[in-house]
Amino acid sequence: MVSIPKYYEGKNVLITGATGFMGKVLLEKLLRSCPTVKAVYVLVRQKAGQAPRARIMDMINCKLFDRLRDEQPGFAEKIVAVSSDLTQPELDLSKEDQDILADCINIVFHCAATIRFNEPLKDAMQLNVLATQKMVALAHRMKQLEVFIHVSTAYANCDRAVIEEVVYPPPVDYKKLIDSLEWMDDKLINLITPKLIGDRPNTYTYTKALAEYLVQQECGNLNVAIVRPSIVGASWKEPFPGWIDNFNGPSGIFIAAGKGILRTMRASNNAVADLVPVDVVINTTLAAAWYSGSQRYTRPKSVLVYNCTTGGINPFHWGEVEYHVISTFKRNPLEQAFRRPNVNLTSNHLINQYWIAVSHKAPAFLYDLYLRITGRPPRMMKTITRLHKAMMVLEYFTSHSWEWNTDNVAMLMSQLCVEDRKIFNFDVRQLHWAEYMENYCMGTKKYVLNEELSGLPAARKHLNKLRNIRYAFNTILVVLIWRVFIARSQMARNIWYFVVSLCFKFLSYFRASSTMKY
Incomplete structure (x- = not known):
């Protein structure tokens, strides 16, 4: 087969969700690593009075595109912004734009989706299912289409312990559900939502499962592949380590922990944290399109599914995540931290609620009281x-582990030539978690919070100040406990003296034992 860049040569590519986190990285990587691609059409809606083209121009001015800008100064000429709204009939495309896309598009990457876990079911269906249905319908009109890539999630079937690289039938007929939601009012929909989603934790995973099945059922003779990433995090290597641009997931x-605001979280230390770098996902996606497109005449017509995960290949646990996040932010603190970074992970609900009251709500109340006084x-x-709302959304994923089959990903990797394996690397066996987590945390500091590294000395000084305040507070607390509870009660004093004398006896015993050995 031809190499990946050679395959994309002269091709017209369509991307939905190009203004999202993954969509940006996909656009940048495609243009940089496949410089002979003909054009990249991106469906963009008007937002806040800003036209689609203006939105794209603003987007490509961010740091993510610096490397591409240096290597290919005229790359923006290949980006064609198409005005569209995926929630509207016919994607709100003009007749002219529909005809253009139908005539010239060779490859479709459907990345657009709502990633809000607690989205109302009707809205999640609109963006994740109905929009996908409209995209498949548009794809059927494309005369030159070689492959349609649908980006899903590895958690679409999280009600299963073992997840194969297949499309599972959903618990309800998606067509009947679409028809029902048209006449139901919001109150009724919210009432039946828990029953509909069943063992799944939210409407996001539920609607992504429906979208997968819809793609399989309605693709007809289209050449389709589905990519399922797990928890998508900062970049591993490309275009540079640690790039991240949002607070999601x-x-x-991590930022809340670094600021010292997050002190406790309900999670299992031993549960697998299935983080996957965004550049790994994008490289897998581009390779999947290359493979299905190159093999479209010889491969049997079936929907290939790729579980783009790390847990079964290079496992990393939430306890390790916590350790690396805290240690990184202690060495390289965030500016104006509220408290010194320290997080307690517990799987016990009652213990977690206790620590929330003591470590979250009480200090927050006292700090707000101080602000009011001043x-x-x-x-x-x-x-x-x-923060608590965000943690409740993530609790399900930080408390469970899954087993994903990744045979198709391994097969895809084996098809790459040596050069493509370097340029489109998605071999997570090479991922060094300690280094990745440090880059991830530093990425949140640099690219999300826009904090300069020159501010580190001041941030470290502030962290030392917080440590001294904590020591002083603990000392005052011990003195108060002594004065209020122990010094005024003979029984308390007797217990106190007994405990102290016991400690001295233990110390004397160990000292004597060590002397005898010497």
């Missing part, structure tokens, strides 16, 4: 409330 939790508006309780 674990990134917001004439400033309180904000910490609102921050804690938002």
Whole structure:
């Protein structure tokens, strides 16, 4: 087979969701590593009065595209912004744009979706299922189409312990559900949602499962592949290590931990944290399109599914995540931290609630009280409330482990030539987690919070100040406990003296034992 860059040569590519986290990386990688691609059409809706083309121009001015800008100064000429709204009939495409896409597109990457876990079912269906149905319908009109790639999630079937690289039938007929949601009011939909999603934790995973089945059922003679990434994190290597641009998923939790706001979290230390770098996902996606497109005449017509995960190949656990996040932010602290970084992971609900009250709500209340006294508006309780909502969404994923089959990913890797394995590397066996997590945390500092490394000395000084405040507070607390509870009670004093004398006896015993050995 031809190499991956050679396959994309002269091709017209269509991307949905190009303004999202993964979509940006896909666009950048495609243009940089396949420089002879003819054009990349991106479906973009008007937002806040800004036209689609203007949105794309703003987007490509970010740091993610710096390397591409240096290597190919005129890359923007290949990007064609097409005005579209995936929630509207016929994707809100003009007749002219429909005809253009139908005539010239060779490859489709359907990445657009709502990633809000708690999205109302009707909205999640609109963006994740109905939009996919419209994209498949548009793909059927494309005369030159070679492959249609649908980006799903590895958690679409998280109600199963073992997840194969196959499309599973959903618990309900998606067509009947679409028809029912048209006449149901929001109150009724919210009432039946828990029953519909069953063992799945949210509407996101449920609707992504429906979308997969829809693609399989309605693709007809289209050449289709599905890529299922797990928890997508910062970049591993490309275009540079640690790039991240949002608070979604674990990134917001890492920042909260680094700021000292997050002190406790319900999670299993031994549960596998199936993080996958965004560049690994994009390389897999581009390779999947290459393989299916190159083999479209010889391979049997079936939907290939790729579980793009790390847990079964290079496992990393939530306890290890916590250790590396905290150690990184202690060495390289975030500016204006609220407290010194320290997080307690527990799988026990009652213990977690206790620590939330002691380590989250009580300090937040006292800090807001201080702000009120000093004439400033309180904000910490609102921050804690938002943080708790984010943690509740992630609890299901930080408390469970899954086993994903990755045979198709291994097969895909084996098809790559030596050069393509270097340029489109998705071999997570090479991933060194300690180095990756440090780059990830530093990426949140540099690219999400826009903190310069020159501010590290001041941040370290602030962290030392917080440590001294903590020591002083603990000392005062011990003195108060002594004065209030122990010094005033003979029984308490007797217990105290007994405990102290016992400690001295143990120390004397160990000292004597060590002397005799010497």
